[in-house]
Amino acid sequence: MEDEIFVEEGSFPRTIFAIKTALGHEKTVAENLGLKAKRKNSPIFAIIAPTKLRGYVLVEGIKNIKAIEELLKGMQYVRGIVDSERDIELKEIEHYLAPKPIVADITEGDIVEIINGPFKGEKARVRQIDTSKEEITVELFEAMVSIPVTIKGDSVRVIEKEDRH
Numbered sequence: 763m764e765d766e767i768f769v770e771e772g773s774f775p776r777t778i779f780a781i782k783t784a785l786g787h788e789k790t791v792a793e794n795l796g797l798k799a800k801r802k803n804s805p806i807f808a809i810i811a812p813t814k815l816r817g818y819v820l821v822e823g824i825k826n827i828k829a830i831e832e833l834l835k836g837m838q839y840v841r842g843i844v845d846s847e848r849d850i851e852l853k854e855i856e857h858y859l860a861p862k863p864i865v866a867d868i869t870e871g872d873i874v875e876i877i878n879g880p881f882k883g884e885k886a887r888v889r890q891i892d893t894s895k896e897e898i899t900v901e902l903f904e905a906m907v908s909i910p911v912t913i914k915g916d917s918v919r920v921i922e923k924e925d926r927h
Contacts, residue, residue: 777849778821779820779830784841787838795837804829805829820858864915873886874918875918898915
């Protein structure tokens with residue numbers, strides 16, 4: 763039997779870097795950095811450019827600031843690494859990683875307009891919200907008999923928020 767040495771994937775310390783970019787060029791920087799990292803076989807595991815975090819790109823890689831700086835050298839729209847001495851914790855950025863549910867801005871009692879499907883153009887009141895399925899149950903205003911209709915949350919546009927006084 764030969765002695766084999768296995769290096770576990772997580773044995774090198776990983777960190778998350780915040781890279782300052784020119785406003786409006788976050789996606790370009792992320793794409794170019796990804797291509798360059800792949801070409802140079804750099805130890806980068808993930809790159810994200812959250813739309814709500816303007817002027818920044820987040821990069822997960824092996825904790826080697828010199829390698830990251832070398833990779834960023836000469837890249838267009840890159841302004842530098844933010845506070846390279848401080849590690850960014852995952853809990854600080856996890857809200858950028860999970861998409862907001864479609865029904866998050868809809869509440870029971872809201873008046874909505876159905877924007878697609880067989881009831882397109884109809885107005886209705888929201889009666890129930892199922893966040894896990896991203897569906898809402900509405901009651902159509904123009905219906906002769908009040909029948910609850912369940913539709914996808916992206917099939918409606920909120921016209922009027924429920925008054926909460």
